[in-house]
Amino acid sequence: MPVDGRLLNPVFDNRPLSHTEDRCRACGSDRLHRFLDLGEVPLADRLLTSEWDCRAEPRFDLVVALCHECALVQLTETVRPEVLFADDYPYYSSVSRTVIDHAKANVDARLAERRLDRSSLVVEIGSNDGYLLKNYVAAGVTVLGIDPAEGPAKAARAGRVDTMPEFFTSNLAHDVRQRRGPADIVHANNVLTHADDLRGFVTGIATLLKPDGTAVIEVPYLRDLVESVQFDTIHHQHMCYFSLTALDNLLGAHGLFINRVERVSIHGGSLRVFAEKVEDRDASVLDLLAEERAIGIASRAFFDDLADDAAVLRDSLVAMIEDLRSRGHSVAAYGAAAKGAALLNACGLGRHHINFVADISTHKQGLLMPGVHIPIRPPEALFEERPEYTLLLAWNFADEILAQQGAYREAGGKFIVPLPQPRIV
Incomplete structure (x- = not known):
């Protein structure tokens, strides 16, 4: 397998960069x-710095499976976490006003x-970069962030958010509890999906919590x-994709009860x-579990x-863009996030x-998108170059981006929203 030049450093040693996972990460079943x-x-978050990176870019199988025992959905190939979330990990939560507002409302x-204080x-x-915990700091509450990506962790510490640049494990949870005491609240936002060792991860959450503590997991x-x-x-x-059924099975196996659930739009x-x-479940949990049983989510x-x-969606989007290009229209894109790279590569849009x-x-600006090697530029480039159409890769932040790009739209620029069906706005 080819190896990106940035992966050739001592921390990655000579072990394979990935391995096949033929058992469920949550329950251990082989009924996948x-x-x-x-x-x-290619790795969707590994932005490239040069043409050399492009030539040496690693690729990995991307196959998704359902566990018949516990309903977890997972990838069957595991890329080593220090490869996925290395020092140059490019995602900073605070660049999105939507994420900032969502986190503040949560806090x-x-x-x-709860009555929380110092x-x-x-x-x-x-x-990440302290986007959520800074709201507790402002309220005078003691916090600790845990994140292995040195760049975002450094940004968090610069913003007065105490942060450990470490991968979270059950052993680390034990050490934190010994040194800092148990936690009133443990937040885990969009991180459980990243965990290869799900059982160790959830054990660590349970270890950190006070007897009356709450884990708030998104x-x-x-x-x-x-x-x-x-x-x-x-x-x-x-690595993992969750229904409430799968979450309930996973957390319950480690002494944690889901007592309330909310569906949020982010x-x-x-x-x-x-x-x-x-255990003190309310109707929100029982009702959603019943809904999932009714639709057969397991x-x-x-x-x-x-x-x-x-495949139908992919073909429709490619046909739309190729038709626009064949008629002489220029097309750009917005959003160099992992989902954007995944969409471009799945569609073969280069x-x-x-x-x-x-x-x-x-x-991210000045780098190249994984796989397709399209250059990344500042948002001002849309107004300056005025492509007639812009594919909205970050469709989950559509309202925020469309508002930001008011001048481009007033000048005649149009956006292509790819999901759930391609449409022009």
């Missing part, structure tokens, strides 16, 4: 039903529910992924669950149309289709 094969693709609600402890796993909702054909959210960084549809050490039939639906990808993050 493989229902979607997206081929051999405000938690502060209203003697309390709130931990966030996968705390995950993209599997039901929304399937029903809206969000196949671009499937990439190697997302990232195309997510679940926010509240897990505690004492059965292979629920997933068997996804591959065909994704430099001959897309002139450039605009992105607001300065950490």
Whole structure:
């Protein structure tokens, strides 16, 4: 397998960069039903710095499977976490106003529910650049962030958010509890999907919590992924995909009870669950579990149309863009996130289709998109160059981006929203 030049450093040694996973990450069963094969693709978050990177770019199988025992959906190939989330990990949560506002509303609600002060402890796993914990800091609550990506962790510390640049494990959880005491609240937003060792991860959450503590966990909702054909959210960084049924089985096996659940709109549809050490379930959990049973979310039939639906959507989008190009129209794209790279690679949309990808993050500008090698430029490039159409790769932040690009739209620029069906706005 080819190896990116940045992977050739001592931390990665000579071990294989990935391995095949033939058992369920949650329950250990070997009863896996493989229902979607997206081929051999590059890492969606590994932006490239040069043409040399392009020549040496690694690719890995991307196959998705359902566990018949516990309903977890997972990838069958595991890329080593230090490869996925290395020092140059480019995602910074604070670049999105939608994410910032979502996090603040979450914290405000938690502060209203619990009496927290400097003697309390709130931990966030996968705390990134401190986008969420800074709201607790402003309220005078003691916090600790845990995140292995040195760049975002450094940014968090610069913003007065105490952060450990470490991978979260059950052993680390034990060490944190010994040194800092148990936590009142443990946040885990869009990080459980990244965990290869799910059982160790959840054990660590339980270890950190006080007897009356709460784990507030957000995950993209599997039901929304399937029903809206969000196949671009499937990439190697997302090793697991959750229904409430699968989450309930996973957490319950480690002494945590989901007592409340909320469906939230962020990232195309997510679940926010509240897990505690004492069972006290409300109707939100019982009702959604019943809904999932009714639609068969733990059965292979629920997933068997996804591959065909994704192929139809993919063909429709490619046909639209190729038709625009054949008629002489220029096309750019917006959003250099992992889902954008996943969509471009799945559709085979490269430099001959897309002139450039605009992105607001300065950490991504000047780099190249994985696989398709399209250059990433600042958002101002849309107004300056005025491509007639812009493919909205970050469709989950459509409202925010469309508002930001008012001048471009007033000048005649149009956006292509790819999901759940390609349309021009």
